[in-house]
Amino acid sequence: MTHFTAGVGSGLRRRIERAGGDYPPLYPAVILSASVVVTVISVAQRYPFDRIGWLIPAVAFAVVTLTLDLTLPPTSYACFGVITSTVCFLMIPTPSDAAPLQLVLMTAIGAAMYPLRVGLVVGAVCIAVIVAFGAVGHLEAPALYGLGVACGWLIGYMVLIQKRLADNQARVLRARADRAASDERRRIAREIHDVIAHSLSITMLNVTGARRALEQDRDIDEAVDALADAERQGRQAMSEIRSIVHVLGAQTGQSESTSPPPTGNDLDQLVDDYRKAGVDIDYSVAGDMDSLTDPVGAAVYRIAQESLANVVKHSTGKRARLAVTVGESVSIEIDNPAPCGRRPTCDGTGIDGMTQRAALLGGTLETFHADDTWSVRAALPARTTSEGIRSKGVSV
Known part of the structure; x- marks a missing residue:
């Protein structure tokens, strides 16, 4: 029952x-x-x-x-x-x-x-x-009933208008949530792309160097050093990917630590890694890198990281020039050989990611090909705050 x-x-x-x-x-x-x-x-x-x-x-x-x-x-x-x-x-x-x-x-x-x-x-x-x-x-009293009918119509129509307004608001909220989810997916894709492209580029260079050291010179020590660098890069990439995955699945109360985002001061290590892997880099810094806020420092690092990874993937000669100037604004210049008629073949993901990073900070980034050289030029404000970045819905 x-x-x-x-x-x-x-x-x-x-x-x-x-x-x-x-x-x-x-x-x-x-x-x-x-x-x-x-x-x-x-x-x-x-x-x-x-x-x-x-x-x-x-x-x-x-x-x-x-x-x-x-x-x-x-x-x-x-x-x-x-x-x-x-x-x-x-x-x-x-x-x-x-x-x-x-x-x-x-x-x-x-x-x-x-x-x-x-x-x-x-x-x-x-x-x-x-x-x-x-x-x-x-x-x-038909007039009283007629007034009741008029009031009934008015109340019903007000309910209809209220429903339409609620539906419109729900559509706006869904569209806003979809945009936020899309922006987050692009941010995650950009982060993973930067980490994997950089780490695999250096790892492959080190593995190639180790193979050649063993095949041509029989130099075991050099091969071991190259493989050790490759292993370190792999572990670093795993750590950064683990941090990204941790952020995606983070819940209140989790205590697992995550690695901090890179800063401008990490450029020295980045350049040193590429040099060890066999890339000839003319590197110079003018100004105080410590004065950069965390979002700007992270953007400088990621732009340089992606540009150097592209040097490994697309450049005809494994050499590049990297110059960073810090003042009221930050300028980044990267040049590498690229003969006329052979524009670097890119899927656009890396360049789009660098452009988005600069734009989110209120800066600009452009790439061009001239005089047998592929160039990247970025200009960023030096005083952008992390609070301002978070207000746009983008994490550092």
Whole structure:
């Protein structure tokens, strides 16, 4: 019995939700309950039922309409079924009649659930019914009922406007969440690309150097040093990737430590790694790297890291020039050989990532090919704060 009752209740709840269309279940539940109450009161007012010929059709139209509301998707025909039921009730005049309250409810439903034209038609028909029965003397105070119908339409239309505003706000929030998720995916892809491209470039150079040392020179010590550098780069890459994954899955209360983001002072180690791997780098720094804020220092490092990785992947000669100048702004210049007619073939991910990093800080980055040289030029503000970056929804 308990399961049967629960099943009936669940089925009725689903039908009420469907009757309300896009509205919360409370709205159709209140309207349908009020309609049932008005119908019962209207029947009771006509006791002792001496004009059964009008009462039966009135109740029948009300019951059929309620059944259709609970079984079919919302339709404006239900409003006219209830209006017909009200007309039948009004053919049996009674003092302080409750039947016209059905017209108030139907006008509110028509304005709230259907297009404006349909809502106006429902309201006009309800007003016409009240005027007609008031004119023949079957309805007391028709003006009061007419005012009720007008108020019902206004309330229903206000509910419709409120629903549309809520729907618009929900769409805006979904679009904002989608943009935030897309920005986060691009940021994660940029971070992973920078880490993997840099680490694999140096690792491959070291492995290649070790192989050549063994094949050509039989120099075991040099090969071991190259393999040790490759191992260190691999471990560093794993650590950085682990940090990124940790940030993605971080939960309150987790105590696992993550490695800090790189800074401008890490450029020395970056350049040294590439030099050990066989890349000839002319490196110079002018100004105080310690004066850079963390976001700017991280951007300088990542731009240099991606540019040097591109040197390994695309340059005709394993050499490059890296110059960083720190003042009121930070300028980064990277040049490497690239003969005319052979523009570096890139998938765009690295250049796009560098450009986005600069733009997020309020800076610029451009790349160009001239005089057998591929060049990267970046200009960043030196005083950008991490709070300003976070306000844009981007982590350092």
